[in-house]
């Protein structure tokens with residue numbers, strides 16, 4: 291997500307809040323009264339994905355000017371075109387005549403799918419390629435189908451990755467993992483505690499609780515001990531489960547993850563004592579993510595080191611890791627040189643102007659260039675294989691602090 295404004299005043303927030311009563315808050319309160327404080331992951335799961343009241347279940351626009359955030363896709367079809375060209379390079383690297391699949395998860399309104407499919411369809415060798423979208427919500431899948439419309443590349447929907455037999459191809463996601471529910475933990479100077487959610491006088495608030503979840507205990511054991519306390523941060527077990535399931539779904543091929551996040555030492559830096567968790571509503575940043583569940587977006591940066599380690603446990607290797615700035619320089623280089631060559635011969639076409647405008651937004655460090663990172667994982671492919679998007683990337687193993 292990209293936001294023009296990074297802060298808000300209390301008055302502004304009050305003015306922008308929707309006024310309908312919050313049924314989801316009532317449901318969450320009932321659960322807390324029955325079971326005691328709930329994990330933040332459960333709270334965030336309800337706030338974003340409750341089948342009726344969840345933020346991502348409603349019909350209201352989320353992406354774009356009328357919504358709460360911009361994504362790379364908001365820049366225009368150029369993002370999908372650049373990704374499609376990278377997928378063609380990846381298929382060449384796979385070097386097989388099998389039927390190849392591209393599978394996207396977290397497609398939201400399917401605008402990116404539409405842009406990628408249209409660009410792929412112009413490829414002479416696209417016969418036999420298929421596009422798959424994983425969408426658990428039947429209602430959203432229906433809207434996505436309507437938006438994508440007729441395509442010359444066969445396009446299919448499934449509700450879970452496990453429905454496919456292991457296949458050869460590419461699995462990718464753009465801003466899926468930062469929207470998966472995360473746990474919160476806090477170090478008090480002596481030990482890590484889980485930060486759960488309770489309610490007092492109808493208001494949700496955080497409360498510290500001993501960590502009981504075995505997976506959370508294991509993952510917290512990998513965090514660098516904070517030198518400044520109290521230190522609160524996020525641990526996202528769902529991102530690790532997702533990348534493992536993606537690795538299992540692949541027979542041979544690549545996983546491309548595009549998202550907000552850092553290598554472990556940067557995400558858990560001593561300077562980041564309050565973590566990265568934030569809410570967004572109408573392009574304004576909200577620090578209190580507990581109020582008005584279902585009405586605001588909630589997101590946290592992801593730990594690319596932990597994701598790479600989880601993928602390795604399922605037979606994947608890291609082929610590349612870089613930020614969007616460097617990715618775009620490599621991925622668009624050929625097209626830019628082509629424009630440069632043609633410009634000498636006459637004025638720039640509207641299409642070339644559109645490309646350059648979009649390219650600048652995607653790659654400029656002051657707009658989207660530094661916020662997003664690209665992690666490329668491979669399964670059953672040679673270690674040195676990466677497309678041009680990773681041409682200017684640093685060696686991923688030391689950057690991600692991967693153990694040999």
Ligand SMILES: C[S@@+](CC[C@H](N)C(=O)[O-])C[C@H]1O[C@@H](n2cnc3c(N)ncnc32)[C@H](O)[C@@H]1O
Pocket residue numbers: 346353361362363395396397398399402424425426463464465466469470
């Ligand atoms: C921030 S949006 C993604 C934006 C979109 N990829 C784009 O480029 O504009 C996160 C999306 O992930 C979806 N999502 C969350 N969990 C999912 C899951 N298990 N399978 C598929 N989609 C999921 C949400 O419904 C939402 O549409």
